[in-house]
Amino acid sequence: MTSADLLTGSWAPDQDTIDAANLTRFLAWLADTGRGQFDDYHALWTASVADLEWFWEAVWTFFDVAAETAPTATLASTEMPGAQWFPGATLNYVTQAFRHATDARPAMVAAGEDGSTEWSWARLRAETAAFAAYLRSVGVGPGDRVVGYLPNVGEAVVAFLGAASVGATWAVCNQDLAVSGVVARLGQLEPKVLVASDGSVYAGKSRARHAEIDEIRSALTTLTATVVVPRLGEPVEGAVTWAEVLERGAGAELDVTAVAFDHPLWVLFSSGTTGTPKGIVHGHGGVLLEQLKYLTLQLDLTPEDRFLWQSSTSWMMWNMLVSGLLVGATIVLYDGSPTYGRTDYLWQVAAEHGVTVLGAGAGYWLACAKEELHPGRDHSLAALRTIGSTGSPLPASGFRWLQEGIGRPVPVFSMSGGTDVVTAFIGGCPLVPIRAGELNVVCLGVQAEAWVDGRPVVNEAGELVITQPMPSMPVFFWNDDDGEKYRAAYFDKYPGVWCHGDWITVTDRNSVVVHGRSDATLNRGGVRMGSAEVYDAVEGMPEIQDCLVVGVELPDGGYWMPLFVACADGEHLGDELRSRIVAAIRAGASPRHVPDDVIEVSGIPRTMTGKRLEIPIKRILLGAKPFDVLTPSAVDRPELLAEFEGHART
Template sequence: MVNTTQRPQPATPIWEPDPSEAAHSRIARFTDFVARRTGTTYADYPSLWAWSVQDLPGFWSAVAEFFDIRTSGAWERVLDDAPMPSTRWLPGARLNYAEHALRTGDSRDTAVISVGEDGTTKLTTWAELRGQVGALAGWLRRQGVRSGDRVVGYLPNTLHAVVAFLAAASIGAVWSACGQDYGADGAANRFAQLEPVVLFAADGYRWNGRQHDRRTESAALRAALPSVRATVHVPNLGLATSAEDDVVRWEDALAHPAECVFEQVPFDAPLWVLFSSGTTGTPKGIVHGHGGVLLDHHKLLGLHLDLGPGDRFLWYTTTNWMMWNMVVSGLLVGATIVLYDGSPTHPGPRRLWDLAAKHHVSVLGVSPGYLQASAKAGLEPGRDLDLSALRILGSTGAPLPAQSYHWVRDHVGPRVQVSSTSGGTDIVSGFAGSAPTTPVWPGEISAPLLGVALEAFDADGRPVTGEVGELVVTRPMPSMPLYFWNDPDGSRYHQAYFGSYPGVWRHGDWMTRTPHGSVIVSGRSDSTLNRHGVRLGSADIYAVVDELPGIRESLVIGAELPNGQYWMPLFVVLEPAHELTDGLRDALASAIRTRASPRHVPDTIIQVPALPHTRTGKKLEIPVKRLLQGARVDQVAGREAVDDIAALEYFTRFAPSTAGTGSPTPDLTEHTP
């Protein structure tokens, strides 16, 4: 059994559904629809969820019918009886993701709002979007691109990426994208695995008020991909294109108007390849299918986030991250998607709130770090901006501390629902989140998502409630990967998720199912803190430390050293003009002791200039732990997988000495709290 210190459970929710609003939500209409189909009344969300995981064929066929997911071909079963990961969904059915993404909106309405960091804004109607996709798909066909071929984009988060993806998907080609903060080598480490036939490459991107010319990197990437037959130059910054014969200007690729024609592909035909961060080796290519994504994203966006025509959907992301794919799927339910290409804090920390107000955003997605930065900056979005359209504030990427829920209520608005979500690139979706009919408790995720048989397992593989366990999924989900790229026997896929509990998906997170049905995710189970035999979640420490004045960010590591000692240091990045004095160390230790537990107090508190993250902003706990145990930088992470390689290299100074004493070097006695 896993032991851990549990945070106190709040007596009452911080947010509860308004009965009138909940009654008019899509999930309420879906519940009535299901009741008519099954002859059973579902009085609340827990009863609907229980049915959704007990009767997978009934639930997912109801989702398909409710959202009018159109298939051709003969199919008789929603899923076969094969255990995970061999389960097949709707065998025999054929469909196309892009057809569903482009079918909904009125031609004159806005489908996409594209905003650059410099403020340049472009509105694209549904008719214009369909026209661009049709023209580009026609050009791809003329290049000989066929169903199953790979098309890749070295692109920022602009309209070009959406059009290129939908054009590729419409003909059954497989898409993959990489942001331009990656260099040519990092992008090639991903794309070369796929042997793509067409490359879309932008001339550059904007970040923190600067233009970044990426024409040289784009040329180097093209040279590293010998399978590429044609390259499309995308004029994001308006820089001149090269004169090579195989380089085509974006406007020329769209020069010949054509109607959209959608190739009907098998339900499990690959739609896109997303890549793991690459911090533990060569990035894994994770393949998802047209049909599974259609089912899951309709459910998540339409039922859980209540998105539909007339809504505007902005989630801060880059093309590297699965949330980009989720934003594009907003088109599936007829919502207007808002793309922002730039820093979320330029020219100031209010940037995303300003965008939400200006464009009347219904659902805004941010990171826990952005909410904490907004609080520390003293922002008052609810007072200073018109956020009357905002219904849901989403957060993902890391556990959201309880104080952020209170800050949203007090400074954004009491009727804004905080939707903290746990999911991942692996499933390009979520495991747990919220719905218009679920309460919200501070520091907790409201509930498992519909259709997700989510449990916390103890070491013996038994479900537990009120205790920390491994986050597992015991029944198939349609958006689970089809396979890993270049994994012909499926061994890497099986080992990644099914090596611990046969037939059960283990995700690698610590999770608690609370008695009132919510979920608490407390960090990665493979970077566990273990003090005197008690396992602790790093999220409990971050929730205390990162909100304290003067602390910009923190990282806690538990490392078993060669001499047999266990060392648990806390590294902090301070705000400008702050120093790590003895008084601040004492204050940090006291706050952790009081608000988490005495076991959570670190052995050492050390100031560092910066912390390393993945390209999607996750703290690199495991690579830093391995450095502290004596590994080399090149053994723990690929350079292109890290946002700041110098920040990672800095931690090598805390590794055991070469003399084999196991003592951290340099001497850290002055850092002990």
């Protein structure tokens, strides 16, 4: 890789990278076992979607999945929804999580603004066994629900593993979510046990959560026990302490209950911006296979890695981070603000703990780029070998800044998937070059295409669809007995085909550009354009803190495309800045993307996982009342919505 490559943000693997890659080992294994010989990644991908049974049987065998009962088939039915994967198999996610336990390196590092602790594999196993024994002692077994109100601490991982090991189903909410939002999610599950932290530490402040815990306990009427984790060391009346749980289960062996392949492992929740959050249920086996595949073959994670993805417990990336245990990596949990004290604080955490694979939302990388930070100069990042990005499209400028900021060739693997499948449809591959602004491959076993009017297109923007089943597609939605909500979420537009709601371009190089949500796509004169192109042009401007663009179909048949901007501290939108914004969009996107109005607001509200509220804001601009289209607990700053209501055109 040359200095010119650093400036363009591109990356290409050298021979050492190719030789050391897990995927190279997988290709050699396929050849050695007579399963096939493939010259490159695309040839392997083509085979993986041409014969799903062949590919997923190979994944099962390559990873030597530990099953108590062997499956009778690989894929008994390909119908979507309702595909039947590995019927007859019984296993447990937790078994795989401890298969690589070793004294040579820790299982976890629990880092926070107030210090860090290394967890040995022995400690993780002992506490998981103790918590599982406690759950069984209070009557929790297969099919019951155990829920958490927890920040990103080591005990959250233990509580999940303990619940899964007894066959219970896990769900968790981070403590930045309002009580009403917690109850709207966890209350659906009628849980038996709540695990809650007495508080959290964020942005330099300790936040006690006693009142919130009391409210949650009162609302969750099915609870038989509450266990409190001492993040701040403050007791909660009427609850069992974590220390008591460990004392009761001291010396217990980890007893893992084998369950069916599609037995519910956890429930993740939709954002809930427009109603009750949907409970998305994933099975043990599907999660196990998909995350083994993605982390090992796409992200190239190894047992020697230290893996940190900045996330709250409410985001699916926390689940992906925890799954680093499946491959034996040391997972680094970070409980705190990534910008504690200064924007580059997350880089300091990565340096202090020797992180080798570092991931975050695209918004964080862009915030660093805007300040023109130099993490490679200012922090000891010699161990770092891979960057991950997700949450929203990472523009080409973000790729370029990461290469320049680190100052040496490090692959930037952007990924696109979602809570729906708790994995990626499109992501990275260490054998394939990366071009800035593009995701370099469609993931193995994923038949992802861009569709226009029901047909696949190349080098043209279209709807992201998945035409064949994946093991980690939801088993079902919670409280959706007839499957109507599930079908409506993905299969209404194209029956039997998963329509994800993203707008993408598949290039003739087999890479992918993600333009944003398809239901928020801009449509000027019948030409559909991605909002991501506008954000790419504007977000790099130092005067702009955040922005949001929508296209509004007006009742009189007109079309209004406003751009809302929140200015950086000390900046305000004047004629000169407005002109430069328009010029940047015209040059960086196209004249069609130039907004009709540029409007200053004090902030851009987002979901609790950082996504822009394009569709709800569009409805507010058409005259809807904010809390008729949005649930306040699902928005990070609901007080900002009134500003958009003031710009409504009815």
